Amino acid sequence: MSKKSKIIYFILTSLFFIFLDLYLTDIVLKYLYDLPTNPVIDFVFVQNYGAAFSLLQGSKLFLILFSALAILGIIFYTIKHIINASMFSIFFASLLISGIFTNMYERIIFGFVRDYIKLNFIDFPVFNIADAFINISVLALVIIIIKHNYSNKTNETDNR
Secondary structure (H helix, E strand, O other): OOHHHHHHHHHHHHHHHHHHHHHHHHHHHHOHHHOOOOOOEEEEEEEEOOOHHHOOOOOHHHHHHHHHHHHHHHHHHHHHOOOOOOHHHHHHHHHHHHHHHHHHHHHHHHOOEEEEEEEOOOOOOOEOHHHHHHHHHHHHHHHHHHHHHHHHHHHHHHOO
């Protein structure tokens, strides 16, 4: 795939996940009390004034600035290395940017992040779709990096 095609894919995928997250969050919160409960998942509204697991409570400006810098860093890194990046890497970089962006957007617009997904089968903090995007993409990117580094070391060993 050409560099231009990969950049377009990166932008469109990021925008798709941003709008999907914001749309689904609005829908869930609009019908929050009409949604059925079950042993696996509940929907409860929590205003999170911090970061993951409510860390850094009251650090709104810091979290907004950190998010903006993280987004810019991911964008610049991805575009700089986009020729050699796999479509999986670009997809998960888009997912990561989307999660960071929507949480940052909510901090700016509402003053907090809207969390609403509660897992009933484990003692875990209430979270939102953006948090899931961030965690899934970080895990996937770590696996991609480890796999890439392992295959490079294997190739170096084979070439000796």
